[in-house]
Amino acid sequence: MFAITAARISPDDPLSGLEAGERPDPEPRDGWAVVDVRAASLNHHDLWSLRGVGLPEERLPMVLGCDAAGVDEDGNEVVVHAVVGDPAAGGGDETKDPGRTLLSERYDGTFAEKLLVPRRNLLPKPPELTFEEAACLPTAWLTAYSMLFGKADLRPGSTVLVQGAGGGVSVALVRLAVQAGHRVYVTSRSEAKRAKALELGAYAALPTGERLPERVDAVFESVGQATWAHSVRSLKPGGAVVVCGATSGDAPPAELTRVFFLQLRVIGSTMGTRDELGALAEMCARTGVRPVIDRVLPLSEAREGFRAMAEGEQFGKIVFTV
Template sequence: MTVKAIIHGDEGLRLGEMPTPAAKKGEVVVALKTAGLNRRDLYIPARRENKGHDLILGSDGAGVVEAVGQDVTRWSVGDEVMINPSLNWFEKSDGSPEGFRLLGMPDDGTFAEKIVISEEQLEFRPAYLSWEESASIGLAGLTGFRALITRGKMKKGDTVFVPGAGSGVVTLIIQFAKAAGARVIVTSRSEEKREQALKLGADRAINTHADWNEELKDETIDLVIESVGKATFNRSLQSLKNGGRLVVFGATTEDVIDLDLRELFNRQQEIVGSMMGSRDELREMLVFAEKHHIRPVIDRILPLDDALEGFKMLEDSSQFGKIVFTV
């Protein structure tokens, strides 16, 4: 028996077949209904070394429990669940613990008809969300919530500046920050994306190519959330107030930068790294999102058979929000 899956191996990225997974002790088989595409999935094929075997990509997913292994106590057949892609990180901490990794490499991921996973990596899917939204809020929501709240220490009344307005994480950060009482400013090269960000709740949306010093001269930026990388990093730091905090959770452009250390310590700014988060934070995020009725923004829904089209959209950064596969 086999399942349909999006696979990366020696033949490249393709739609193919993989053996049907079976639950071992402490594991659950989930029949997936939807799976969310993340930028990480785009990078894995280029960065995998010593492939040697086929890998099912994908970190986010939602579905129905189909089978449970020995000693599983938290789940029953028929439960509707979402995947927690942050493996082996359960309690909130300053950094990730030993053994932490993201689902989808080296473990088989969610771009398949079924997945087998530890019972500890599942949560009930939020009842107010659709299946597509349930597969879009895990990785992006957890990443954005930790960057903004845990690591960014955002307070009500803060002004938050977020370069790059189109990613799934940023569309959730905009909503989280507004719900928590912040003023939110974003950037984008695309006029359409700037308009979409404003409709989502951003207070201002400026052109990435504009003079940020001029555009922001009347603003006091308390917190910057950076994920673009070298293309914007130093401008982001210049925009930040003295004593402000800059949180970095990604680098979609080049990740090696030149940094003026004298400027940094003279202005007494903080630069903080952030990546994914714990199960504690995932649950906090889900409670917060439901309380404020926050929904992931979905740009495109594609059948798994057309998943490679979704990869191309992400590569072009043409989407606003998430790309989701129906399985």
Template sequence: MDDIRFPQKTTSKTISLLSQIPFPVAASVEAINQKDGTKFINAFSQKVIMVDEGKQHNGQDKLAEWFEEALVSHGASVDVKKASVSDKCVVLDVMMDGDFVASHNITEPFQLYFAFVLENNFVTSMLITDWDSFQPSMKAVWANRANFEDPVSSVRISPRPQQIPPPGWVKVKMQAVGLNYHAVFNARGLGMHSLKFPHILGGEGAGVLEDGTEVLLYPAMGDSDFEGDETVDPKRNIFSEQTNGTLAEYVIAPHRNVVHSPRELSAVDASVLGVTWLTAYRMLFTKSGLRAGQTMLVQGSSGGVTTALIQLGAAAGMRVWCTGRSPEKRELGLRLGAEKAYTSGEQIPEKAAAVFDTSGEVTWSHSMASVKPGGTVVTCGVHSGRIVPTELMSIMIQELNIKGSHLGTFQEFRDLIHFVVARGIKPHIGLVLSMEKADVGFRNMIDGKTEGEIVITV
């Protein structure tokens, strides 16, 4: 490479700092200020990985496109304020200037952090963040903004800063995380509380403490002074709403929310109990009023909550019926313990004592038509729509019960764990993905391509 030649606008401090860091990094900064794409690309390896705003760009060709679109088109320049050099890593604290108001609504100059990894005198990766990358970071799955129509487009899989546990909290190194629809709602901007972006997604999971203790996470937090059923605490929230979520290498959690994991459960199996299976447990054992031997109808047979309901109901001695949109989905329900499986919307031969609806608008009429007089419809989901028709005369005359259900109490969580272990239940996991492929899991959930719970390994 040629010697570095700094443009006149480069400050003396920047020149001084760049003279003390590895040549490829200094050359890339000079290239930004000179708007020289060739010189910029020459500082990087052919298989470079660059991440900016959580978006990954692989290879020199994609990096060249990014350089023109993200920097040159905005007249960008950088002024280095601080540098940190370790064995193969260089982190720069920079102020970026240019014309970003119209496209990004950003007032210039603004602070960014550039982190470079080097090998054989080339930059092999570059990470640009608006958070202090001098501090420890971690892999994470997060949403950069709310997008109701296409939530997957907001999902990012890239480093985020680690958090320091405040008093009364602990750090958990995550091993496996159950992927459920709550994360989809969050990416859409929906939650019990106003959501702030960016934030890490995920509401349940299993991991280990610093001393190696294997643990599960109880998902719900709230007002420590609230008395009664904590699922109706007005301040209740779960991971990823007012705190970072569980789809990360490390999670900080209140002491109370960390529960020892039984040795009978693997991290993957345990990871789904916090939200998905706890939701199903409360629907069945707290809300439905069912007794062993009675008939229950589960609307669906392949989702996380529906497969949990089938497995829990069969283990508890219920007569379990389910519905499914395809022969494969109905067959799965039968394999998991259902006595009968019907096509979606099919009239069942006799009405059930309780119907479990996890979808909403699409299945609601069939749910109401399938419950016997005095029976109960338990609802926990609105995936297909939140507004449903209600015929009050039937509800009144047949004395039907409609009950909503959300998560479960801490005691119900402990009871669920004991029940699963005592009955030897192995939660049905349909798909296990690495964190790098979490977006595939999100898309499968939204498209209904599920065969039980989806788990992300960390």
């Protein structure tokens, strides 16, 4: 089968370790399913893997990719949940299983013609969604859904700030928060990305670090060091900052005095559960909300997608078709 693999690790030049070519077809095993992949989407996780984060050299070569939609052995159209874990070990939540992993960390990922995955990780693809749309859901959109509806504890009509417009999680947060009736502020260094966020329904889009006209109930943070102080200072007393990543670094001043004096909540969020993915897919099918797709490329041109993400060109998801 044709696949996109991490063949080498390079923290400084991640794309140098990217290879395209033939790999052995996956061998069936009990409790697992083989999926014919129709579409897969790119995440920053794939770039971090090429830098060696979460993917040690002894596991190379590794097929990259977390997200996919396709057809199982029985002809069913499916969406693939990327978290491989035991719900029982996490108290009913596989994302809290200490031994959990994502596809492409311990097991080959989705950037291939065929994918071997635990059968419980397959969910029915709603017929209302295309394969390309469904392939955007399992990582970025699921992370956003879990942050917004599972962690933030907001009521419709709340005020929220999304730091860093343009990435898959940020765009999903804007789209879902607008759908839920929240007043959404967005920040970005890019004027073009701020304009696109407004087109998605954001209430206002400001340059990164600029003071908001009001304090918000929740901040959704994936940038880290570069925006942390602004996030904490943008909250109302009792507000929450929900953190799913730290792409600019994870060691900013903690602002602890402000956190305890204003009784702020700092909440970590990683991915989402299988049940949440099912609920997200159903929400998209019922409401007409669709993932924002920046570009669709054939899998054979995956390097161009990686390059665009590495240079921060995209707004929304980059999708590969098989």
